[in-house]
Amino acid sequence: MEINSVLNVGLAGLMVLASTHPVAARADDDSYGCKVALCLSNPASNGGPSAPDTCAPAIDKLFHDLARGRSFPQCKDSGVDVKQVNTPFDPCPGGTEPAPVGAYVVAGQARGGKRAYGATGFDVTGEPLQSEGGTISGYVSGPQACVGQVVGTYNIFNNGSNEDVMPVTVYDHIVWQQPQSPQAIDIYQSSQFQQRIHY
Incomplete structure (x- = not known):
């Protein structure tokens, strides 16, 4: 199965799960956080977080919110952690x-x-x-x-x-x-660094 199809199915499942389980925050807030978590998990080798059509609006909204100082959306038990960093460079490749x-x-x-x-x-x-x-x-x-x-x-x-x-x-x-935008987020999946995204 193609990874974009898996992401689309996964997004649908996460949104149903987020909307049917009671949480302290509103269901649409949690589904947005879960959608962002799933999209950020899409590896760079597959086009990165904005590659699936279903992800682009959520990632655009995320970058818009972060640029205005809003907090990062949450998704309980997703295994995805995000840290905001201020550096114009990606981590150096292995061995350097x-x-x-x-x-x-x-x-x-x-x-x-x-x-x-x-x-x-x-x-x-x-x-x-x-x-x-x-x-x-x-x-x-x-x-x-x-x-x-x-x-x-x-x-x-x-x-x-x-x-x-x-x-x-x-x-x-x-x-x-080459330097990029210094505004960036580091994506961790199960505490392992995955990628840095500049916005």
Whole structure:
């Protein structure tokens, strides 16, 4: 059975359940919360929370409400937890972590597999770039480097001046992420992180 069909059947079942069981809040409030919980559980690999046609209105309403400071709707016993976060980046992929903010980084390997000293001791891919460099109106405007293992470091001289030295860290691999809206929610299913959604 296609996942969208499963979601549609699941939504219908949750709404019936929410409307037939007495709860402290109004039934339509609980059904909205359950619909949001089920839609947020739709994995990104299947198009994410707004993919099923039945989910788009509830998710649009959720983002509208959250942007105005309203609380997150609840659905008892759904197993879905949501945490609001304020970051323009998604979590780094497995095997990587965020580089220090403002650090200059480049992907590469030590030449000949030996410990390298200075820029000539590395085979690098591209030029060193700054992770999360620059802000516009207080928001990060530069991409974030998600980095693997440190291979080594070397210094570069900015504008040819010996007084303006910038250390560069070489990593075995780097994944760059562009900043998004800093307003985001993290979705947890049974206490396991599933995805981050920016709105």
